[in-house]
Amino acid sequence: MKTDGGTDAAKRRAGERAAEDVEDGFVVGLGTGSTTAYAIEAIGRRVGDGLAVQGIPTSFQSRKLALEVGIPLTSLDAVASIDLAIDGADAVVDAPGSDAHGTLVKGGGAAHTREKLVDSAADRFVVVADPSKLTDRLERSVPLEVLPAAHTVVADRIRDLGGEPSLRAAERKDGPVVTDNGNLVLDCTFGEIEEPATLADRLSALPGVVDHGLFVGLADATYVGTDGGVEVRQY
Template identity: 70%
Template sequence: MKTTGGSDEAKRRAGESAAALVEPGTTVGLGTGSTAAHAIRRLGERVAEGLDVVGVPTSFDSRQRAREAGIPLRTLDDVDRIDLAIDGADQVADFELVKGGGAAHAREKLVDTAAERFVVVVDPSKRADVLSHPVPVEVLPVAHGLVADAVRDEGGEPSLRRAERKDGPVVTDNGNLVLDCDFGDITAPATLARTLSGLPGVVEHGLFVGTADEIHVGTESGVRVHERE
């Protein structure tokens, strides 16, 4: 369930703004999606200019982009720390996020929450006063029906994500399925996050609560940076 909206120029500005934060010797979490892709591209340019960094990708897509950009890569198990993670979001309200439009939110959450500093890159179309975007929930294939019923009991409307140009559902890099769960306005994201995490069969959900340190919002003329106090 990839989100649309926002110009490529705004996304480019946000991604490049975050890439400029990377210092020599840094281990960087490399997020997934069109805005994070600009950060990866710019980081690759800096590596070509002599910057010494190591990247930890969050998905098959970000790994491929980073390889093409010439960024040295490691797995999460291979590094002692992640200094900075750069990732996009499907919706941002204050510093709470909905992620998972690219079905990579389980690995993204591992990398982003492990980072000493988590920088979110978005265009203005992703900003909202209250989270309302359907929440992607990665589920074990055998459990998708049970989880869907539990989501309905919690007031949500689940929809099994279907693949594009392929018969059948989306299958994540982890071999699981994704339910996009519409709860309307999410006024208590932390409570909903705990509820979803507690459902048997749920691998991970796309609510990122209390994880972001900075939000870089690209516009047509510049970048607005919001830092958590």
């Protein structure tokens, strides 16, 4: 993987630290994104050294990388449980004492529906991040995966909730982003989100919403790569 300085080195440290938690015989959820990619590569190296694991990818991207590095793959309906999920985040609330501490915003790669499915099914879910993803106030836009026929209706309901929706446009092609599930993505801004659990419930209740990028109460720990090593936040 191409490196680009200190931030990339921090991502690598976080990803490789999470890969150390994988034990022989584990079923591992493989998240999506640049930091998680380092974990997948590290797990692949351990598989090459004899580690026996099975991976469940959360996107085409993570599946492709896992196959490239030699991780045997399986699916949710073929296993009894997931031992560990490793995934990144676009934002992690780092505010000890706050009800929002450990809340994540995911979906920058439009894979949050499958990520939430796999991460919530795991016995343990570890987030990997660099310090730029930490925030004491949750102000980032929230991605929603929506059925194509419902995106205008959902957009109206988001406005009713005080948000401002924007249909995510694709790069290097005309038209909107289409998820691995064949749906569209609305990026919704709400200003500062003081009660993420309440907003999460309201978004989940909207007809036409497949899932949203607020991950509330799912993470067990965040591994934060730094210049000097890895800091661990336990929740």
